[in-house]
Amino acid sequence: MAADTILSVENIEVVYNKTIQVLRGLSLAVERGKVVTLLGSNGAGKSTTLKAISSLLSLEDGAVTAGSIAFDGRPVSADTPHGLVRRGLFHVMEGRRIFEDLTVEENLTAATFALSGRGVKPTSFDLVYGYFPRLFERRTARAGYLSGGEQQMLAIGRALIAQPKLILLDEPSLGLSPILVEEIFGIIARINRETGVSMLLVEQNAAVAFAVAHYGYIMETGKIVLDGPTERLVNDQDVREFYLGMSGGEGARSYRDVKHYKRRKRWLS
């Protein structure tokens, strides 16, 4: 493991309800300061991977049964879920999960608990409002009444308040219009550039994820099937066909010609 690795996941297996195995020997690593994306279709186990990292699995009766996860040089199992947040690992969960009954400001206040016991200066809410001016306009509104895009901004804003070293982002594009997706991913890239925070980004929308990520992993049914720097992945023929909807050179193919059963994925030897 290189010294500048902030997160390393090695051969983890995750089982829900003691019966259903979701992850089978998954490994990945995030380098400090980099954006790494984890792609996969529905049910591949992307969100489960993130919950395993942030120790939120136990809330859903899941458990890591094998392998190890180390964040910033220490196993995540050594900390409570909130202790992990206070150590600098912030999980922006799927579906935004803002506190609907609280105002925008109170949502940000809730995130200040991530700074407890760290001896750092409290983050000014202006940092969040700087990235997301729209949240400032709506700071006294109840968060449940925000639009989907604003809620996603608030979810990312809470992460900023926590001054994390690594942000786990679970499908920030979920349920948003293409124009909003572009806006939010632009801001995600800016946050990474300006604050140097590392990110592990889970997405189904491969095109936008590749636009911000430095490195990518592709997972299917519980394990990594392909990984590499973004430039290499976007030129990989399988990735282009199955994740970006293109086939070599001739542009988008007619739907009639897509007979994916004819062409087996190369990695499924």
Add this chain to the structure above:
Amino acid sequence: MSDLLFFVEVSLAGLGSGALLSLTALAFVLIYKATRVINLAVGEILMMGGYFFLAFAAGWGLSPWLAIPAAIAGGALIGAVVERGIIRRMLGESPISVFMVTVGLGSVLVGIVELVWGTDPRTLPDFMGTAPVFIGEAYVSRKIAISFAVAGLVIAVFLALFRFWRGGVALRATATDQAAAYSCGINVPGVFSLAWTIGCGTAAGAGVLLGSIGGIAPTMGAFGLSALVVVIVGGLDSVAGALVAGLAIGLVEAWTGTYLGGEYKLVFTFGILILMLMIRPYGLFGTKEIERL
């Protein structure tokens, strides 16, 4: 004129017992707000508060001013132990199972009290004096006046805490979404513990006040049911609702009890409950769920 005076006196007494209802309702609200659990044992914790006070003040001969905090601490301790030992293990279970556990807990507490102190009603050592208080010409029992003042003060403190203290935000965040609260660095088990400890301590304190007015008995946990009506009318997660609904129910009980007869009290109280559930199921001040379509 004397009719009016009588009405004022009855109303004042109603406000006094209403304040005690509010205080007990506060215990329900605190625990529900943080953990989304309706703790049906609040009435029995209140009873334990009364018996703890009896044990400390009459049994050990402590001064009442020591026995009161000791009784509150005893109730708080029960809350902390129950939360740690039972409720935390049930994190993620369906609310109905947790609710049933608290029903069982109530019965266990009644059993313990009957084993230790017997089933006879007892009176608590007097510590408030008996000289009546007059507001204008209206007479108010001193105990009821003091209870009213104490309950009002405690509720005001909690209202302020929820508005201005950061921990209030943590508590409401935990109630809304446990996983998201964890992800913000909030110590969720700590919030649970705190809510149960403070909630049960409040109930025990209310028990001391209630017991010193009307005496204590293993059946006094039924007071918790009236308080449950109060929280449902006021809104399960609203401190202000507990205050307003507590005073209102107290007044209604006093008026119906005096003018119609004691047997009408429960009919009216629970009639209000049913009416409330039909027209505003989330209570006067409760949070209406936000539905996104």
